[in-house]
Amino acid sequence: MSEILRLTNISKTFPGVMALQNISFDLNEGEVHCLCGENGAGKSTLIKVLSGAYQPDEGGEIFFEGKPVILNPHLAMSLGIQTIYQEHVVFESLSVTENVFAGAEIVKRGFLQKAEMRRQTLGVLKYLKSGLSPDAIMGDLNSSGQKIVEIAKGLIFKRRAIILDEPTASLSSVEIENLLEIIETVKNSGLGIIYISHHLEEVFKIGDRVTVLRDGRKVSQHEIAGLTKTTLIKDMVGRDPSTFYRREKVPIREVVFEAREVTGNGARDISFTLRRGEIVGIAGMAGSGRSELMNVLFGSARLDFGEILINGKLVKHSHPKNAIQNKMCFITEDRQNTGLFLPQTIAQNVTIANLVNTREFVVHSRDDTRIGDKFVKQLAIKTPNSQTRVVELSGGNQQKVVLAKWFNTKGEIFIFDEPTLGIDVGSKQEIYKVMVDLLKQGKAIIMVSSDMPEVISMSDRVLVIKNGEKMAELSGDEISEENILINSIGDKTI
Amino acid sequence: MSSQPVAESKLGLRTSLFKRYETLTVLSIFAGFVVVIVVLQLFLTGGTKFPTFISPVNLLNILQQVGVPGIVAVGMTIVMISGGIDLSVGMLASLVSIITALGISKWQLGVVPSVLLGIASAVVLETIMGFIISRTKVEPFIITLGGMITFQGIALLLCSSREVIMNGELDFLKANLIQGAKDPVSHLNLIVPPYVLIFFVIALLGGLLLGYTKYGRRIYAIGTNPQAAYLAGIDVKNMKLSAYVIMGVLVGIGAVMLLARINTGIITLGQGLEIDSIAMVVIGGTALKGGKGNVVGTLIGVFFLGSIGNAMNMLRLPSEVQFVAKGLVVIIAVSAGDVSNRISGFLSRRRELRWHAEQRATKGESVESTSNPK
Numbered sequence: 108m109s110e111i112l113r114l115t116n117i118s119k120t121f122p123g124v125m126a127l128q129n130i131s132f133d134l135n136e137g138e139v140h141c142l143c144g145e146n147g148a149g150k151s152t153l154i155k156v157l158s159g160a161y162q163p164d165e166g167g168e169i170f171f172e173g174k175p176v177i178l179n180p181h182l183a184m185s186l187g188i189q190t191i192y193q194e195h196v197v198f199e200s201l202s203v204t205e206n207v208f209a210g211a212e213i214v215k216r217g218f219l220q221k222a223e224m225r226r227q228t229l230g231v232l233k234y235l236k237s238g239l240s241p242d243a244i245m246g247d248l249n250s251s252g253q254k255i256v257e258i259a260k261g262l263i264f265k266r267r268a269i270i271l272d273e274p275t276a277s278l279s280s281v282e283i284e285n286l287l288e289i290i291e292t293v294k295n296s297g298l299g300i301i302y303i304s305h306h307l308e309e310v311f312k313i314g315d316r317v318t319v320l321r322d323g324r325k326v327s328q329h330e331i332a333g334l335t336k337t338t339l340i341k342d343m344v345g346r347d348p349s350t351f352y353r354r355e356k357v358p359i360r361e362v363v364f365e366a367r368e369v370t371g372n373g374a375r376d377i378s379f380t381l382r383r384g385e386i387v388g389i390a391g392m393a394g395s396g397r398s399e400l401m402n403v404l405f406g407s408a409r410l411d412f413g414e415i416l417i418n419g420k421l422v423k424h425s426h427p428k429n430a431i432q433n434k435m436c437f438i439t440e441d442r443q444n445t446g447l448f449l450p451q452t453i454a455q456n457v458t459i460a461n462l463v464n465t466r467e468f469v470v471h472s473r474d475d476t477r478i479g480d481k482f483v484k485q486l487a488i489k490t491p492n493s494q495t496r497v498v499e500l501s502g503g504n505q506q507k508v509v510l511a512k513w514f515n516t517k518g519e520i521f522i523f524d525e526p527t528l529g530i531d532v533g534s535k536q537e538i539y540k541v542m543v544d545l546l547k548q549g550k551a552i553i554m555v556s557s558d559m560p561e562v563i564s565m566s567d568r569v570l571v572i573k574n575g576e577k578m579a580e581l582s583g584d585e586i587s588e589e590n591i592l593i594n595s596i597g598d599k600t601i
Numbered sequence: 602m603s604s605q606p607v608a609e610s611k612l613g614l615r616t617s618l619f620k621r622y623e624t625l626t627v628l629s630i631f632a633g634f635v636v637v638i639v640v641l642q643l644f645l646t647g648g649t650k651f652p653t654f655i656s657p658v659n660l661l662n663i664l665q666q667v668g669v670p671g672i673v674a675v676g677m678t679i680v681m682i683s684g685g686i687d688l689s690v691g692m693l694a695s696l697v698s699i700i701t702a703l704g705i706s707k708w709q710l711g712v713v714p715s716v717l718l719g720i721a722s723a724v725v726l727e728t729i730m731g732f733i734i735s736r737t738k739v740e741p742f743i744i745t746l747g748g749m750i751t752f753q754g755i756a757l758l759l760c761s762s763r764e765v766i767m768n769g770e771l772d773f774l775k776a777n778l779i780q781g782a783k784d785p786v787s788h789l790n791l792i793v794p795p796y797v798l799i800f801f802v803i804a805l806l807g808g809l810l811l812g813y814t815k816y817g818r819r820i821y822a823i824g825t826n827p828q829a830a831y832l833a834g835i836d837v838k839n840m841k842l843s844a845y846v847i848m849g850v851l852v853g854i855g856a857v858m859l860l861a862r863i864n865t866g867i868i869t870l871g872q873g874l875e876i877d878s879i880a881m882v883v884i885g886g887t888a889l890k891g892g893k894g895n896v897v898g899t900l901i902g903v904f905f906l907g908s909i910g911n912a913m914n915m916l917r918l919p920s921e922v923q924f925v926a927k928g929l930v931v932i933i934a935v936s937a938g939d940v941s942n943r944i945s946g947f948l949s950r951r952r953e954l955r956w957h958a959e960q961r962a963t964k965g966e967s968v969e970s971t972s973n974p975k
């Protein structure tokens with residue numbers, strides 16, 4: 108068994124963040140090497156270094172089959188390192204064969220050798236026992252089929268290593284089973300596979316070795332044989348205490364919001380209550396259905412079954428406007444695409460959501476400006492006045508504009524979806540302070556977050572979601588990294 | 602996500618007038634155009650005669666020509682700001698004129714019911730298209746292209762591919778509102794027909810609707826970012842639909858005005874109306890991708906495009922030249938904003954570099970002269 112890849116002493120710093128720190132990693136022929144770690148542990152950065160998209164900092168070295176290389180995406184490809192990302196970049200209207208050979212067509216005297224390309228594709232698809240046709244149109248295949256085509260491509264072009272980033276994220280259990288078998292076949296043909304997954308069952312099923320990352324550092328490396336899930340989870344938890352935030356507690360009052368058996372948009376049978384002065388954290392791995400649940404609560408996705416009560420009264424949110432009228436606010440995860448009107452001014456952004464609550468048909472720009480200026484001052488948005496266009500602001504200040512938009516609706520129930528995603532440390536603290544201020548005013552917060560220290564330090568209670576289902580409700584001392592992680596990735600039994 | 606230092610963004614605010622007031626760009630191009638025409642005309646006539654291009658009678662003449670496309674352009678402004686487009690307006694206007702003319706001369710419905718029937722059919726057809734556009738993900742370009750072809754077919758079927766001649770029943774719409782007024786220079790009769798007045802009223806209403814109402818705010822919001830608009834409680838689908846309904850009303854009114862002018866319902870009546878009105882709107886600074894633009898800009902576009910053909914006439918150039926001129930004006934007006942942005946961006950970068958250099962100099966550090974082009 109010879110070595111394909113070896114990384115030594117790899118670090119990667121971004122302005123203000125140390126994404127990777129002295130990582131060593133290696134991959135052999137015919138093995139599946141798994142990468143585990145929480146959201147933000149540095150897995151994606153490591154993949155990008157391996158695929159040549161990022162250059163490691165000074166001092167780090169990469170060896171390919173024993174020889175030192177400086178990777179760029181093109182070189183990585185030609186050496187035979189293929190990365191299959193979670194989101195596919197495929198030609199939807201072309202056939203499977205055409206997708207496999209896109210950009211590397213077999214040509215003889217200027218003519219495409221269609222039959223030859225089809226023959227090779229068919230051969231590999233058969234070898235993988237996939238049952239896919241080389242003539243199928245790529246866009247007609249589901250995520251699992253498209254993944255298999257990508258893997259087939261790796262075999263046809265005799266790749267050496269395949270990196271799979273969360274390959275099973277949106278697959279059904281039958282499809283996962285099928286994909287894992289295919290990975291097994293590929294592995295036996297001598298390729299090295301790097302496998303990233305949140306699902307420990309899969310890691311234990313197909314992995315040979317596992318490397319655990321945490322806060323950009325390599326914590327441990329194990330042979331899967333003889334390893335227990337408990338050990339693996341122990342390695343994944345235990346973050347640097349300096350990343351935690353000490354939050355002021357606020358007296359908790361009566362229940363303001365209640366979800367009963369909420370089902371729809373991927374969420375299944377979720378019940379919880381929310382009280383004034385309280386933050387309920389929603390934890391879980393990426394893709395566990397947390398944002399989907401929030402959309403159901405806010406009326407931007409359909410509620411198939413279940414009830415939502417606000418101040419004890421049954422409500423029906425068939426459109427976000429109903430939720431806004433019921434004093435709900437939704438600070439979305441992707442603020443640029445779903446929260447802001449980037450080319451418009453701060454004043455225009457701040458006043459738009461409250462139009463639902465106003466009766467007047469005529470609006471005056473000077474009122475908007477007055478309201479905008481008030482929030483610029485109140486939230487210390489770094490700009491001269493509210494006539495600045497939002498696109499010119501930094502991430503933290505843009506998030507404040509989103510907050511101002513909802514404060515202006517005089518909402519009481521706030522949903523924060525990843526409130527500090529992509530925001531620098533200073534602005535993070537300011538946003539936490541704003542959240543606590545809301546609690547002091549008797550408002551209530553539902554906070555979806557993949558940032559473990561954030562969930563633990565801000566929440567009064569934590570719901571853990573996995574595959575759209577509520578796995579646990581933690582409060583007080585139960586809120587620990589270990590408890591959250593066990594419930595969000597492991598089986599219920601461990 | 603780059604967090605700019607405060608100093609830089611403060612410098613960035615000192616941008617060109619053109620960048621801050623985009624309608625100013627096209628207004629100055631228009632002004633330049635007028636000056637060139639006037640000067641050329643003075644030059645060609647040997648400087649003896651008053652330039653007839655800016656004579657009151659000619660200006661009113663231009664107004665008469667742009668009145669109807671102008672009415673449609675106001676509707677197109679709303680549709681395009683909401684993120685849509687409507688290619689069907691020309692053929693829809695032809696269809697409305699044929700329905701109205703048939704109603705008056707063949708079906709004997711009476712003038713008012715025929716006019717109402719014509720306008721109502723425009724509203725119904727636009728509503729159908731708006732419904733499809735707002736409820737599906739199909740591009741408005743495609744739906745209204747299909748509408749355009751369909752309306753042409755319906756119109757031709759209705760009139761059996763023949764023109765429908767009336768007996769001047771709609772002449773009251775082209776009566777002169779300022780009977781007896783004379784041009785102080787040429788002593789020709791000045792004419793302001795009612796549809797010019799209607800155009801101004803519609804432009805005023807459209808401007809107020811977009812600029813000073815809740816409805817307007819929402820139209821801009823859905824054009825800028827429909828997803829964020831939806832989550833801010835805006836009924837995106839019905840807002841989109843409403844823009845096409847308004848378009849239907851305006852095309853209906855415009856078509857009746859056109860019919861009044863030529864007294865004949867005919868398939869060529871609305872020909873090119875979609876091209877003209879879209880050109881007027883984009884000259885005025887409305888973005889094809891929505892969320893940007895206003896009625897004032899559109900008005901400038903209307904007058905600008907409308908005066909080109911007239912100016913070519915004044916200069917005694919062959920009328921075919923006007924198409925070349927119109928095309929160039931569209932290209933220049935739309936790219937001017939971008940060009941002026943680039944220029945001001947270049948200037949502000951230079952200012953920034955100079956500012957940083959000064960900062961370093963005052964701190965007593967060594968100044969790299971390479972980064973400071975003077």
